[in-house]
Amino acid sequence: MGYVLVATENELQDRLANGGCRVAAGMTDMYPSGQLPGSTESVVDISQVSSLRDISCTDGAWRIGTTVRWSDVRVYPWPAGLEMLAEVASQVGAVQVQNAATVGGNLCNASPAADGMPVLLALGATVELWSVRGVREMLLSDFITGVRRTALEPGEYLRAICFKNNEDAVASAFCKLGLRQYLVISIAMAAGQLRCDSAGCVSGISLALGACSPVATRLSDIEASIVGKPVSKSLIDEVTAERVASVISPIDDVRATAAYRRDAAVHVLRDTLARLVEAVA
Amino acid sequence: MKVSLTLNGQETSIDDLSGAERLSSVLRESCGARDVKVGCEAGDCGACTVLVDGEAMNACIVPVAQVANRHVETAAGLHRNGDPDAVRVASAFDAGGAVQCGICFPGFLTSLVALKRQQSQPTEAEITDALGGVLCRCSGYRKLIDAAVSACDGSVPRTECDALAGSVGDAVARVDGLPRITGDQIFGDDIAPADALRLRVLRSPHARARFTIGDTQSWVSHHPGVELVLTASDVPGVNRYGVLPGFEDQPVFAESEARFRGEAVAAVVGEKAVIEGLDLNDFPVTWEPLDALVDMPSARKPSADALHAHAAENILCRGRVEKGDVTSALASAEFIKRGTFETGFVEHAYIEPEAGYASFDGERVSVFGCTQAPVMDQEALAGILDLRLAQLRIVPTAVGGGFGSKLDLSFQPFVALAAMRLKRAVRMCYSRQESMQSSTKRHPSRIELSIGATRDGYLTACDFDGEFNTGAYASWGPTVANRVPVHASGPYAYPHYRARTTGVYTNNPPAGAFRGFGVPQAAIALELLLDEMADELGLDPLAFRQKNALQNNVPTATGQCFSQGVGISACFDALAPHWQSLNAEAAAFNNESAPRYRRGVGLAGGWYGCGNTSMPNPSTIKSALRADGGVVLHQGAVDIGQGSNTVIAQIFATAVGCSLHALELISADTDITPDAGKTSASRQTFISGNAARLSGLSLRRELLAALGAPDDADLVFDPNLTGARLGDAFWPFDASALPLDNAGYVICVEESYDPPTAPLDENGQGEPYAQFGYAAHLVMLTVDTALGTVELNKIVAAHDVGKAINPILVEGQVHGGVAQGVGMALMEAYVPGQSEDLHNYLIPTIGDVPPIESLIVEVPDAHGAHGAKGLGEHVLIPTAPAILNGIRRATGARLRAIPATPDAILTALRGDELVEE
Incomplete structure (x- = not known):
């Protein structure tokens, strides 16, 4: 030891x-x-x-080193479609925590309420893992396997988080619901990114929810129902309680009941989508 | 390993480190930087914030290895080195009345300096973001925000406050503000000598368990460096203590059964490294968990085991106040409202954990540390340690927040006993978890209330029945049981009144004193029902309360008739224009905004009797003149952040006729300050203030007599006494004419004040308090009806303080009480085993307290010094019910329990819960 x-x-x-x-x-x-x-x-x-602490972008391929701190993410000049990274960073604990806590740590700790998860899931992020056996990449959604559980094998470490940002991504948003303003663990949170085509229709959307299931999750049914539709407020109606309920499995804890989380998840997701639509309009 | 760093500009190296030591611990213990205050050791409170290469970091969760070869700056270091941002910010905090106890302020100072270095002109939003990582339990943050904004835009209103003499009524900066801001102030864990041994307590992991302690000698022999193990059998005196005569039921160490999770069963003592590194899991104790009585219904079941042999049915005590015939009055009332209300444990959550040390010289034990009640500590320790009072000296350090909980013993018996046994200084600081597990809490309550009124809105009857969960031990449970019936009426008149209370033992941490002794819980029940009744009667809630408000010469629930000083109507009057304008603003908002967001304005009143209930409650204040003409104030009242060091000195200086700044202030030490009573019951301004005034007047009389000057002459100070003047006549001061006493004084006086009260009869009728203070709050808030979240927009707080001795400190008390009311109303729930840290037990952050407008109302009281009334507890009482009323007025959601979490608000909105009416 x-x-x-x-x-x-x-x-x-x-x-x-x-x-x-x-x-x-x-x-x-x-x-x-x-x-x-x-x-x-x-x-x-x-x-x-130091080699693990860079944010870089090559041809639209972004790479966040594992020990990039949330305060680094908070102040980074993210382009359109990635603003939610700065947004989530500013809501991780408070300044002191952001100056210490890292993106990689947030993921490896594998808390159901990890603030970074919904945002990075919405970006379709992958993780780069290193061990003596070699480097492997896997989807973030496969990397986190449960409450406090990851796919890290003995002798392996998380080196970087990678994602592509399509050039037509126009907006992103993150909404966190907690019982107080700072230093708070989410009751529920949502992140989303919207891309639209020249005709004003949704060419791509990704939505994710955190703190409502053992592992944060994408809302693929809802995403599928939105793609191709004109960007308008009516998109919000696609976020139905049934569709949300089918992918989450909230628990009762000291912060809220499962029943409340089921309701709140819907609203937080709708609020996120509303912000995306508003940003485009 | 060795770590070298630059600490406040000085090259520093520390040897023999593993590297994983907390930076906070290394700075405090190896580098002498005791200005780095520790509140949680988990990165949850921010008190320990230091700058690492200019960035704000929680020093408690930074491994020291990470700062090797880097620059570390601490609050006191920045200030001492004249860092321009630190000096400016500290000055603004001081002049702006931002600081109270100050345990968290080094965190605010460093955090703001970090921001200022990045951004010379930050906005208010950027300032709150920068300070959002530091929790403060005293101040309510608003003055801190205002001061920070002024420090950042350069308009520090410093000169104005420094020009004041500090007389009664002056909004002077507190006498001890600056060290509280820079961290130079000495708190409970900042005072032990370097060679003090450490003590750790082994606590029960079970809410109820029988236990046996095995062979501790053998355990000690396997743990080199452990010098002593203490258990119940080591207590030389009586292993029972309590804060009230006749209710001493709490052991220092449990004897065979632990009655709550976190109860002490043993202590270990040794060198720092050994004790901190111990794994107590191998301590020889065997637990046999038993079924715990986790709440009042289970404790009151006929089949329930008794927690204490002396308490049948687990009833600690009962209280009652009754006048008229409430049963008939309710039966014949034209209109009745009934409700059942529940509240849970609320944690004091001061940022300073219980801490201190004791030493023993073979004859006397001295205990240094944080306490609200030095003389009570002395008396209790005498019984526990089997010592005479004269063998005990209690020296309170600054107290990093108390709010009632530091009235009870905590670390004191452990360190005192260990120091006696080892004849060495022994030190301990509670971990956050043990502080939260074992310190007292606000009593959970279950209240049934019925109020009757005439159709035209006159209250006719009030029937209150409250059960209060006192946990495993009595603590201040009897006080709650006695105070609540006196106050449950609120500041309103009823011909018929009955209030009954029952204190119930359960297997929980002891519930004790917490700002208001049960009255805030009772106020929630009453003010919610009054508000609903007003609506149902078609009356304006403010007018309805005004109509029923107590007046001079109108009897209270205990039949007490004040001929003067009743100030509740004046408070409601002060709120009236705000009530109008905020209601108009809320209505306009509701017309314009989406139906999801509903705004409402809530109102509540409150009152609180100052001092003990129908019991003697004296304070004694000593003062003196040194041979060089300096005036000395021996002031034994403990300032727990509320500002009594300043207020009492202002009253004293005014009585003597000198400037506050000329005084030498000697603070509490049972060897040199007479008993000024405990800091509780909103009594220090009123009672110790009166004693200080009498002491000042007495000193002035004696000085004039010694000078040979007439009674109406003015004393002349420059800054020490030079003589007395009347017209052209001058009587010079000549110390050589006066005998010098042992303490170096030429004149010394001591005066006491005890408020006039009378015992309550068998129906609780009588004169429990010499004075009450009065309060009324209104809150404008917005509810998100989809998520159930509440945004507080504004709070207006009217307080009748009789006379504001120091208006800026009055406002500080108001802000702090409001913030605790906000937490109690919306987020705070202590659940043993679940919320034993500041991560899961949420208190308001700087972003959760809205702007507060404080309206100071002055209806003088004949008994108060200069008419002053107590304030410390009043400030909390109306906030929570005003918020709950605001939620109902915004949305219709009728809440019957706190906290009103989003979850609870949505449930109430659906009306799932309310069936009783």
């Missing part, structure tokens, strides 16, 4: 090759457990590995 701060990916890879350690960066979820990192399992702190 122990804690070690590594400076390079090579060092990290050496540590992982030896096995039996957990990767961490922002530590915002590690300390609250009450034990210092490294006291119950070996921890490799990758927060200072």
Whole structure:
């Protein structure tokens, strides 16, 4: 057991090759457990590995390094269609948390209420994983397998989050519902991105809900029902309680009942869609 | 490993680190930066915010290795080094009355400096975003926002407040504001000597369990560095304490059965590293979990086990106030409203966990730390430790928020006992979890209320029956049971009245004192029913309340008739223009906006008796003159952030006839300050203020006599006493003519004040308080009827304070009470095992408290110093019912329980719940 701060990916890879350690960066979820990192399992702190901390874009292919912090995402000059990344970043905890917590940590921690999940799901993000066996890519939706569970294998780490941003993406939005303004865990949240063609019809839409099921989820039925239709407020009617209920499985917890979440999910999703429509109009 | 960093501009290295140590801990314990305050150790409160290369970080969740070779700046360091942003912001916070207890303010200061460096002219929205990561439980944030805005736009109104002499009525900055802002203030965990041993408490993981403790000696021998284990058998005196005579039922360590989750069963003591690193899971204790009585219905079942042998049916005590014939009056009432209301545990959630240390010199035990009641601590510890009072010295540090909970013992018996046994200084600081598990809470309540009225809107009868869940131990449960019946009437008159209360033991953390002693819960029931009754009678809610408001010479529920000083009508009058204009604004909004969003204005009144209920409640204040002519105030009242250090000194300075700034202030220490009573019951301005005034007048008399000057001469200070003047005559001060006492004083006086009250008879009739303070709030809010969320738009709070000794501190109290009312109404729910941290137990952030307009009403009270009335608890009482009434007026949703979460509001909107009416 122990804690070690590594400076390079090579060092990290050496540590992982030896096995039996957990990767961490922002530590915002590690300390609250009450034990210092490294006291119950070996921890490799990758927060200072500079090669993992870039946001880059090549030919419309975006890559967010795993230790990019939410404050980096908050201030990044995102183009149209990716504004929701800055929006969600500004709602992760508060400034202090955003200055520590990382995008990769948010995903690997695999909380059902991870703020980053619906946004990155709506972007169809993939994750790049590294191990001595090689690099593999998988869909984010396959990477998170359950509450606090991911597809990470022993000796493997999340290196980057990747997504394409189609040039015709015109708007994105993120809506978070919590019991207070700052430092709050979502009761429900939604993210969406809208693309439209020259005729003013929806050429593509992606919608996702978080905190309403063990893993955040896309609303593919609703998306399918919207594509091809003219962009107008009536699109919101496609978000029906039945369609939403069919893909979520909310729980009762200290923040809200499952029944409330089922209702709220519909409204949060409609609000998100309304904002997308408004942005285009 | 060794970590080198630049701390506040100084190169610093720390050796022997694993690297994973919390930066907050290393800064505090290895670098001496005790200005880094720790509230949660989980990144939930932001008090420990420091700048790392200019960025705001929660030092409690930063591994120290991450800051190697980086620049770390702390609040006091920034200020000490003259950082221009820090100096400007601190000055604005101070002059603007932003700070109260101050435990969180280093977090605000550093966070704002970080923003200012990125952006020289931030907007208000950017400021709140930058400060959103710091929780404050005292201030209500609004003055902090105003001060931050002024600091950022350069208009600091500093000179105006500094020019004031600090007399009664002056809105002077608090006497101890700046160190509270920079973190230089010493709180409970900031004072222990470097070599103090650490103590940790082992607590029950079960709400109810029998337990046996095994071979602790063998355990100690397997844990080198552990110097001592303490259990119930180590308590030399009586292993029972309580805050009220006759109700001492709480053990320091449970003896064979733990009665709530979080109850102490043992303590371990040793060197810091050893104790912090201990895994207490192998401590030799065997648990046998038992069925817990988790709520009042289960505790009151005839088959329920008794928590305490002395309490049949798990009833702690009952209270009653009765006049007239309420049963017949309700039977014949032209109009009746009935309702059943429920509230849950509310956590005080002060940002400073319980902390302090004790030392023992072979004869005397000294305890340093946060407390609201030093003399009560002294008395309780004497019984527990089997010591004489004179063998105990209690020195309160600054208190990082108390709100009633730090009236009860917490860390004190543990460290005192350990210090006695080891003859070493022993220190402890509660973790956030143990603070929340084991400290007292607001009593959950179940209230049945019926009120009767005539068709034309005169109240005829009020029948109140309330059960209050006191948890596993009495604490202040009897006070709640006695105070509530006196206050459940609200500030209204009824010919017929009956209020009965029952305190019930359950397997929960003890419920104790929390700003209002049960009255806020009772006010919710009454003010909601009054509001509904007004609507059903077709009366304006404000006019209906006015019609029934208590007046001078109108008897209260206890038959007490005040010939003066009744100020509730004046509060309602003050609100009247706002009631009109905000209702008009809400109506206009509702006409214009989508039906999903509904706006409403809610109203509620309140009153609160200042001081103990029908019991002696004196304060004594000592003052003196030094040989150099300096005036010294020995002030034993503990300032828990509300500002008594300033207010009491203002009253005293005015009585003496000198400037506040000329005083030497000596704060509470049971060795050198006489007993000014506990900081509770809204009594310090009223009672200790009166004692300070008497002490000041007495000192002035003695000074004039010593100078040989007539009684109507003016004392002359520059800044110390130089003499007395009357017209052209001058009597110079000559210390050599006066004998010097042991303390170095040439004149020393001591005066006491005890408010006149009279016992309550068997029907609860009598004169429980010498004075009441009065309050009325209105809230404009908007409900999203799809999500059930509430946006508070504005709060107007009218308070009759008799005389505002310091208007800026009055407003600070109002803002802070309102913010706690907001939390209680909308989001706060303490559930043992589920919300034992500030992550899951939500209190309002800077974004959750709307603009507050504070209307200071001054209906002088004959007993108050300069007419002043107490205020500390009044400020919380009307807020929650005003919010709930606002929700109903906006949407029709009738709530019968708090918190009114979005979930609960939607349920109420559907009307699923209400069947009783």
